[in-house]
Amino acid sequence: MTKQLPPTAQAAVQAYIERHGAKPTVLARAPGRVNLIGEHTDYNDGFVLPAAIDRDTWVAAGPRSDGQVLAIALDEGKAEDHFELSEQAVHHPESGWRDHVRGTLAQLVPLAPLPQGMNLVIAGDVPMGAGLSSSASLAMALLRAAQALSGDDTLNGKQLARLAQQAENRFVGCQCGIMDQLTSAEGKPGHALLIDCRSLDTEPVSLPKGTTLLIAHSRVRRGLVDSAYNERREQCETAARAMGVPALRDATLEMLAATPMSDPVMRRARHIITENSRVLSATQALRSGDMQGLGELMAASHASMRDDFEITTPAIDQLASLLQNVVGNAGGARMTGGGFGGCVIALLPQALVPAAKAALEAGYRSPEGLPALVYLCEAGAGAEAIHMTATGTMEG
Structure with missing residues (x-):
C-alpha cells in the first residue's frame, strides 16, 4: 500500500533533506495515548484501559558510519544534539528531549545490531506536557527507526515498550509504569486496549x-x-x-x-x-x-x-x-x-x-x-x- 505522507512527516523528511542532502532511509511513527480509566495502576501491576490516538511523533532516519548520532528536533526550533551511540549514555546539560533520545537509544545498544551511528530528524503533533504521552511516543518512534535502519526486527512491540520504560526509569528519572509505551507500541484503530500490566497481555476493546x-x-x-x-x-x-x-x-x-x-x-x-x-x-x-x-x-x-x-x-x-x-x-x-x-x-x-x-x-x-x-x-x-x-x- 502506498499513500501520501501527512504534513508532520513531510516536514521531518524535508528538514532531513535540507540538513543532509539526501532523503532519509526510513521513517518511523508512534502515537500518543489517552487513558480512558486506570490511573497510576500500571506501576502497581494492575489494569489500565487506554487508547492510542491519531497524533504521532515521526522520526526521519538515515545511517552514519562514525558511531555518532545527530538528532534534530523540529518542534524545539530545530535544536540539535550530537552524541556517541553507546550503552553508557551521558546526560545532556540541558536534559529535556535530548535525554529522552540519548537514554532510549542506549537501551537498544546491548540487545540488537544497530547501524554505526544515525542521523535523526524528529517532528510530532502530540501535545507536550499534556498527559498524552509525548515522551513515550518519541521513545517508541526512535526504537522503531533504529530497528528499521539495522534491518533487525527480533524485538517485538512489548520488548521495545519495556526498553522505552527503562529509559524513563533509569535515565530520565521518572518512575513511570508500562502503560504509555505499550499503548504506543500496540494500539489498534477503533479500539481501546485492556492491559494487564503484570503479564503485559493486551485485549482490544471496541469503542x-x-x-x-x-x-x-x-x-x-x-x-x-x-x-x-x-x-x-x-x-x-x-x-x-x-x-x-x-x-x-x-x-x-x-x-x-x-x-x-x-x-x-x-x-x-x-x-x-x-x-x-x-x-x-x-x-x-x-x-x-x-x-x-x-x-x-x-x-x-x-x-x-x-x-x-x-x-x-x-x-x-x-x-x-x-x-x-x-x-x-x-x-x-x-x-x-x-x-x-x-x-x-x-x-x-x-x-x-x-x-x-x-x-x-x-x-x-x-x-x-x-x-x-x-x-x-x-x-x-x-x-x-x-x-x-x-x-x-x-x-x-
Whole structure:
C-alpha cells in the first residue's frame, strides 16, 4: 500500500533533506495515548484501559558510519544534539528531549545490531506536557527507526515498550509504569486496549461507533519528574509492603482496613485497589454498550484521583465537571494522565461535540486566563517503521 505522507512527516523528511542532502532511509511513527480509566495502576501491576490516538511523533532516519548520532528536533526550533551511540549514555546539560533520545537509544545498544551511528530528524503533533504521552511516543518512534535502519526486527512491540520504560526509569528519572509505551507500541484503530500490566497481555476493546475522544487541555503544563509522581509511587510501594503483597494489584480493601498505616498512604492504596476494579468494570461496560455505566465509573475514578490520590487540580476538576454536565448519561469524563495538570478525556457521541466545545469556551479559563485547547481524536494504530520510496511516499 502506498499513500501520501501527512504534513508532520513531510516536514521531518524535508528538514532531513535540507540538513543532509539526501532523503532519509526510513521513517518511523508512534502515537500518543489517552487513558480512558486506570490511573497510576500500571506501576502497581494492575489494569489500565487506554487508547492510542491519531497524533504521532515521526522520526526521519538515515545511517552514519562514525558511531555518532545527530538528532534534530523540529518542534524545539530545530535544536540539535550530537552524541556517541553507546550503552553508557551521558546526560545532556540541558536534559529535556535530548535525554529522552540519548537514554532510549542506549537501551537498544546491548540487545540488537544497530547501524554505526544515525542521523535523526524528529517532528510530532502530540501535545507536550499534556498527559498524552509525548515522551513515550518519541521513545517508541526512535526504537522503531533504529530497528528499521539495522534491518533487525527480533524485538517485538512489548520488548521495545519495556526498553522505552527503562529509559524513563533509569535515565530520565521518572518512575513511570508500562502503560504509555505499550499503548504506543500496540494500539489498534477503533479500539481501546485492556492491559494487564503484570503479564503485559493486551485485549482490544471496541469503542462504540459514532463516539469521539474529546481531549480538553487545561493549559496547566505537567512535569512528571519534577512533580509528586515519584512520591506517589513510593507511597504505593510502602502500602504494599505493609500488607505483605508483591504489589497493590494483589491487595483488597479488607486487607487495607486491617493494616495500620498513615492516612496518606492508606488513601493512595485505596485509590489503586478501587481503580483496578473500575477498569475491569469499565471494560465490561464498553463491551456491552453501557455508556451510562461507563460514565459513572469514569466519574468515580476522577473523584478517587481528586480525594484519595490527590493528583487533580482545580482547573482539571472544573474541566471534568463541565464536560460531564454536557455528556450526561451518554458517556463520561475524567482527568487523564499522571496528574498535576494536563488534560481531561471525554468519551461522548459525535452529536454532542458542538455542545461540549461551547460549554468549555463559555465556562473555562486557565489560571492565566486562556481557554482550553480541544483535541478531537480517534483511536489509532501502534508504532511502525516505514521505508521511503523514491517519490517521497511511504509504504506500510
